Amino acid sequence: MPCRIVVGLKDGVRDARGERVKNEIRQHLGLDLDRVRTLDVYTLDAELSPAEIDAAAKGPLSDPVIQNVAVDRPLAEDFDVLIEVGFRPGVTDNIGRTAREAIQYLTGRPFAAGEAVYTSVQYLLTGAIDKAAAEQLVSGFLANGLIQRWTILTRDELDPAKGVPVCIPRVDATAEPRVQKMDLNVTDDALLQISRDGMLALNLEEMKTLQSYSNDPQVQAKRRENGLGAELTDVELEALAQTWSEHCKHKIFAAKIDYEDESGNKETIDSLFKTYIVGATRDIRQGLGKDDFCLSVFKDNAGVIRFNDDWSMVFKVETHNSPSALDPYGGALTGIVGCNRDGYGTGMGARLIFNTDVFCFASPFYDKPLPPRLLHPRRIFEGVVEGVEHGGNKSGIPTINGSIQFDERFAGKPLVYCGTASIMPATLNGQPCHEKQVQVGDHIIMTGGRIGKDGIHGATFSSEELHEGSPVTAVQIGDPITQRRMFDFLIIARDRGLYNSITDNGAGGLSSSVGEMAEDTGGLEMHLDRAPLKYPGLQPWEILISEAQERMTLAVPDESLAAFMQLAAEMGVEATDLGLFTDSGYYHCLYAGETVCYLDMEFLHEGVPQMQIPAKWELKGHQEPSLSGRDLQADLLGLLGRLNICSKESVVRRYDHEVQAATIVKPLTGVVNDGPSDAAVYRPLFDSFEGIVTAHGICPSYSDIDTYHMMACAIDEALRNYVSVGGNIEHVAGLDNFCWCDPVESERTPDGAYKAAQLVRANKALYDYCVAFGVPLISGKDSMKNDYQIGETKISIPPTVLFSVIGKIEDVRKAVTMDVKTPGDLVYLLGATADELGGSEYYRMCGELGANVPQVDAKKAFKLYQTLNRAQEQGLLRSCHDLSDGGLAVSLAEKAFAGGFGIRADLDNIVAEAGLSDEALLFSESQSRLAVTLKPENRSAFEVLFADCDSALIGVVTAETSLVLSRGDRQLIAASNDQNKEAWQAPLREL
Amino acid sequence: MSKQVRSLVIAGNGTNCEREVAEACRLAGSEVAEAVHVAELLAGRVKLEDYHFLNLAGGFLDGDDLGSAKAGANRLLHAPVAGGGASLAEQIGQFIADGKLIMGVCNGFQLMVKMGLLPAAEQNYQQQSCTLTHNDCGRFVDRWTYLQTDSASPCIYTKGLEGIYLPVRHGEGKFVVESAATLQAIEDAHLVPLRYADAGFNPTMDYPANPNGSIAAIAGVCDPTGRLFGLMPHPEAYVHYTQHPRWTREELAEEGMGLWLYQNAINYIRANLL
Structure with missing residues (x-):
């Protein structure tokens, strides 16, 4: 006889879950309820004596200090509407599985076939809400109809003696096994x-x-x-x-x-794969000769490269986009634990050491009508973040690097990239462990x-x-x-x-x-x-x-x-x-x-059979806009508050980024632990200070101009983040994760040939730049159908490549973080600045696309990154931060407020193309640039080292906590750190 | 050989920090520091009596599916040990009676509290009087916290320490007591060796310095003997300066503050149990 055990909080105990749901209902639906309380329900469908049920209820299933428990009677009272949400038949019920195991320990006997525990959650709503509104609330927010079922009762409808009727979501299993034969003639x-x-x-x-x-x-x-x-x-x-x-x-x-x-x-x-991806790695490995550090590429669940004589490192990045669109929580959770299996299941097996996560969403503040079957971007955001949180935290794997990209087109399909690194002994029982x-x-x-x-x-x-x-x-x-x-x-x-x-x-x-x-x-x-x-x-x-x-x-x-x-x-x-x-x-x-x-x-x-795909590239005639009379200071604040730039701290703190006690450069850094790190440094072995560095680049906004340069910029962004903290540019491997919209021309995709050409161009750049930087590709994945099409509505994502890197730092104690450290330190800008605002965050903010997409000079960049490595080894740098979305102004603002000191800089000193506008100087997204600080006494050593690179002394770290940027005598921006930081932290603080 | 300090970390079913806890024990001087899967204990091949220092590590026992560490506590209480040997709960009872040391961190602290091992103001060790539940903010949080110590506490782990800085990483860290009398008994006996504090090491109820809303800012509690100790912050996560979030900008000692707790434990064992 099935029974229901209901568990609720005692009077006076704060219901944090209920409060959170109440707040989210207000934020999502604009519905202001007086109160939301929550109860947990266990439905036991098993042969158990009343004494055993009582022992389970008062033992593992409830906490005597804060909870009340009832068997086959309701705890709910004093509410207007009750909603109970449980799983549909066959959906994984982790809590039910744990409850079953706990009861088996208690009784000392296993459940019989078909016996189970099912869980559900009761929400007790108080306030102005009727059944119809409750139905909308549950279907639109509290539950996901694909995997969950629900019961809604008003207070009058709840049987005061028995409570909510028992519901057993058992899978009906009447079908006989049968093999069908298919006539293909x-x-x-x-x-x-x-x-x-x-x-x-x-x-x-x-x-x-x-x-x-x-x-x-x-x-x-x-x-x-x-x-x-x-x-x-x-x-x-x-x-x-x-x-x-x-x-x-x-x-x-x-x-x-x-x-x-x-x-x-x-x-x-x-074959793009063989020509450009395998081809790049083959050519690079030949060039490296005896210094080749690749061990296993493309043939296993993940790529393997050398760490040291005794250990090898393994890295894989996956996407889990389509499932996350339907069930953001389950899809993302499955994405990360699935990627973990790739990391484990490489070679003979490898211990999991860290995760990385990159998401692409539409704005959570999206306020237009949504086409059918699409979930609101905010639900996707919260579900995905929570799914990856549970997947990573519960598995004991720190999430040490990631980012979130926003573009309205990701409403059609969110992108959920999950990466996992693991480590294996170089040899196992005398054989290479990666084979x-x-x-x-x-x-x-x-x-x-x-x-x-x-x-x-x-x-x-x-x-x-x-x-x-x-x-x-x-x-x-x-x-x-x-x-x-x-x-x-x-x-x-x-x-x-x-x-x-x-x-x-x-x-x-x-x-x-x-x-x-x-x-x-x-x-x-x-x-x-x-x-x-x-x-x-x-x-x-x-x-x-x-x-x-x-x-x-x-x-x-x-x-x-x-x-x-x-x-x-x-x-x-x-x-x-x-x-x-x-x-x-x-x-x-x-x-x-x-x-x-x-x-x-x-x-x-x-x-x-091999597919045959036409691809035709065409120039779209993009034009540069003419902007003038802008308020540059307001523009900087606007940029800092852009979703693609602003602080993601509210998400980062939900991920355990320190379990395993090996995260040496953490995602957040600086004087109050809230500045944005460029990359992560991880120390995998207790008996060595050698470290692993991981970083990534992703720039879908450049795809609207040319995917060739989008790809080049993503590679450069990953590498400059990587070298920024101290990663060795000569011991680093890449992983490419392509997410495309369908590039095969058809009735449904009339522009397929253009999309295919975009794909070709991205691959050409992948080859060109990986070879130029000497970065072998070791693994990757593609997801090619990121479109939404129902009725007349089609949404295609912008072509997006996540370029992830993994490599080595010889000594983690030489790692460098992005925050300024001491007043009086000198500020240098490395790399050259050009009029490259095409596809930039600045132009997007102004409602423009532009034409001058940033281009990468790999030869110069490689030389710069090598030199940066030398400076880091010699301990010359106090801080180092890359320039990316929002350009120089955003980078300097972040460096300053993260470090708790100001920066004063004269932009006329920077290495730049002649005649640049103020906007371009401040906000251009020219690649391969980094802002560093150093002690004045290291000036000459530093300048000797960088004599052959683009490098300029542009300013100084100040005790006064503000960012002051000028061109000669003309001041462009003077903003306090507090002002900048508030603009940067505000947008996603409450999510 | 008899002069060796032997430390054990129980692993399995969702513990996550067993490797770094064992390493912290080793760094603190424990000659034997082993992370052992609970299956070895349930198979009867490993016995608690062979160790001096039992560590219950952080993690998500059974996913914390029934509330943090609830299913894990149930396992230790009821899972049979092969060959009909003493249950793990009984072995733990003997371990305590023998004057040995137990430290639970995060999920291990939750486990100890829910089994009744802490704070055990009456020293009965089987009656739960407190709990750890969902943070007031309703979410998991990873953040470093300042912790005030109590020099009058019997806690052997925090002896001589004046204030430490450690990370918390939990969703259910809010310390709650059964009654005002329970809190009074805990306070009277100085069973609160660690409280969440501001940067000046003054206890605080303000978020985020107090990351979960714990009553009386309680971050860790001990039993009246001071040998049983549990805390939400992670001492094993700060045993070397490079684990500090600001090591690139502050002058720090080579050894991290978390290591001090393990050193106190090992030193106590060497002085009293060998």
Whole structure:
């Protein structure tokens, strides 16, 4: 008999959650309620005695000091409307899972199959609200209908004896397992219909390739031997669709592109990925020769480079955009814990050391009507921030670097980039730890969570634009604790040498993870009915492609299987033997002994036809605006308050950025710990002062002029942030994460050729600048369908590349932060300034785009960064801060208020192109520039060092706490630090 | 060998700080400083009696899903130890009776309070009298805090310290007492060795210097013996000057202030338990 345990706060105890919800309701909906209180509800659907229920209620499920608890009766009283929000059937309920474990400890016996604990939250609203308004409140703000259900009761409707009726969100599991066969000998239209109906996201050419495969007499003969007819099964179609999805196969980056530039010159590019990304790394590694620090690039879940003789560092950055658009919290949480699995599942396994997060949103203050199915940017902001917060904090991984970009077009699809670094011993049991090899006869072992319907079609769904029929099952909720337990177990198993290979279950689930691992041996035999399920009723194809979280797949040799399984059991981690890796040449799946999938491995992995994409670049005739009579001081304050520039402290403080006690340059720095650091420095080993430096660059606003320079600027921005704190420019690797709008010309995308040309140009710059800087690319990812299209409304994001870097600082004690340190120190500007306001934050503020997009001189920049490294090694610098959005004025303002002293500078001294306007001097976003301060006694040493670089003494740090910028005798700006800092901190302070 | 100080950090099910806590113990002079997965204790292969100093580290035990450390406390109280040995709660009871030391940081502090180990003004160690709950601001917060010490406290960890600076990183750090009498008993016995303070080390209720709204600005409490101690701030996160948020601009000693707490503990063990 199910029962409900309701837990509420005692009188006089502050309900911080309720207060927060009340405030958010006011901010989001303009609804001012008198009071919001919250209660927690546990619905126990299990055979338990009244005494056991009472012990659970008064034991693990409540806190006797501050909470009251009631069993099968309401605690709610004195309210106008009650809303109870719980999960829909099958949605991951982490709290319910923990409650179940706690009750099992109490009773000493496990729950039976089908028994469970379900959780929900009651909101007691007091004030002017009726049921209709409550319905709007819950559907528009409190809950997400994709994953949650709710009950709304007025005070009169609540049964005072029994409370809210019991609701058990159990998955109805009546479907019998059944394998369907698909006849592909149909018309082209019918083929496309099969692809659409099945969410396969395969185009006609791909469907026809499947058709001819199934008609091949040799294929048919082999199938007959294994009891299959000519028709492909649903299991096979799904396996092919996952493996061939844009998400997994990167078909656009692998395509043949016919590119035409603005002058009509034509060239054919056979795979952007191979030509520009792999090509850059190959050429750089050749140039580095014996100094090559790359260990594993492009072939594993993450890239690996050398840290020192004994350790290697691993870095991966992922995106999780589409799920975050539907369920910001679950999508972002899954994004970060999913990226953690990539970091862990590289080589033989690596310990996770830090996360990075970059988000692109529309303004949270967006006040226009929203097209259907889009969530308000503020909900996305809060959900994503909270999801990454829970994912990172609970996993014990510090979030040490990140940023938030704002552009209205990100309302169509938010971008959620999650990065994870990890560290592994250089060798493990005598072998390089970054390598792994499945052996024929190894067992296919799945560990961690169970399989459910969550995340089905995630890979194919994210290979399409967000549309009316986007599936709700694509949404998953991560479970950091199950994953943490699994990692605690796996690292012990790794060190004991209990497995030969490991990879994560991400997009495509088992179909991808096992399929990729089986490429080592050339075949597999997997029994889908052995897989542990969250609830019965899954079809074989669903088991194969479910993206249920917290799972890793391993290859465990026969001789260590028993030890592996015993360790797993002791550490409370589920591990299941699903079959064997073979050398049969076939991807062979069975269900209850019957073959349900028998695909040629080579066809599965290599059979996808290459796409052919037209790309045509054209100049859009952008013009520079003419601005005059601006109030420069007001402009500076305006810029400091721009969303792309202002303080993100309210977000940064919600992320644990110091767990593991190794964050040496933290995200916030300065005299009162609130200035914006350029990059993070992390010390991964207790017995060494060697450090890892990470930073990133992202400049989507330049894409509106030319993606070539957008890419170049993103690379330079990442590197100048990196060198600013002391990162070694000669030991740094890059990761590119492309987020594009669909670049394939079609009826729905008439401007595809232009978007494809933008993609080509970004790739050309990626090659040119990585080679020029000597920065190899070690990993990356692309997400190519960041469009929203419902009805007549189409929103495409601006082409965006996140360029992340990871590298080394020899001694973290030599790191430099951005804040000015002492009055009397000299202020130098490094690098040259040009009239480059095109796409700048300043022009955006003025409502302009402009034409003069910043351009990077990599040769000069590299020399400057090398010299900066020398100055840092010699301890010459007191502070160093890069110039980016908002240019020189913003950078100096930040340096000053972060350090708690003023700066007085004469801008006539800077190295600049002749005849620059005041606006350009102050706000130009010319690249490769840094503002540094040093003690006066180091002046000559510094000037000797920088003799061959663009460098100018422009001013001095002052005790008077204000920023005074002039040109000769003419003062341009005189603003107090307090004024500047307030403008910079105010916009997002309350979020 | 018998003269070795042996420190243990229990890990697993969501602890996050076990490595740096073990390192802090080692830096403070503990000859043995081990982070051990709780599965080893439940399997009966590792026993508390073999150690002098038990550390309960920060993290999110079981995700703090039932309230911070609630499910973790339930596990220590009820999980069976293989071979029918004493439960972990019983082993902890013996550990206390033997005069040994327990320090809980952040989630470890929450765990101790919810098991009744702290403040245990009556020294019964099984009756919860206080709790730690959601910060008044309603959010997780990572921020450095000034902490005032109490020289009259029996706490052996803060002996001789005048005021320290450590980071807090928590969402449920607000200290709450069962009743005014409980608070009075705690105060009378000087069981509050650490309070959130302003930069001048005066206790404060003002956010953000007091980051969670704790009653009487309580940041850490000890039991009447002074050997059991829990605190929300993270001493293991400041054992070297480069962990200080302003190390690039201030003159700081090589050793961080958090290390002092561990040194006091190890010195106490060397003087009294070896």
